[in-house]
Amino acid sequence: xxxxxxxxxxxxxxxxxxxxxxxxxxxxxxxxxxxxxxxxxxxxxxxxxxxxxxxxxxxxxxxxxxxxxxxxxxxx
Numbered sequence: 377x378x379x380x381x382x383x384x385x386x387x388x389x390x391x392x393x394x395x396x397x398x399x400x401x402x403x404x405x406x407x408x409x410x411x412x413x414x415x416x417x418x419x420x421x422x423x424x425x426x427x428x429x430x431x432x433x434x435x436x437x438x439x440x441x442x443x444x445x446x447x448x449x450x451x452x
Contacts, residue, residue: 397445404449 382390408424431437439445 400445
């Protein structure tokens with residue numbers, strides 16, 4: 377098992393950032409669920425599902441700020 381030592385302030389900032397990203401993703405999931413599947417083009421649904429599978433597989437996406445997160449979500 378590998379251990380990485382981080383200062384407490386950096387670790388707490390990572391946890392806060394992760395919580396904010398999880399909120400944004402949850403809002404995105406709610407929005408997609410609100411939309412009727414018939415309104416979404418099949419290629420959009422396929423793209424979202426591919427990205428969802430990659431996140432489920434542990435392949436993350438790193439963002440430096442909320443602007444990048446919003447831009448990424450808009451590109452979906």
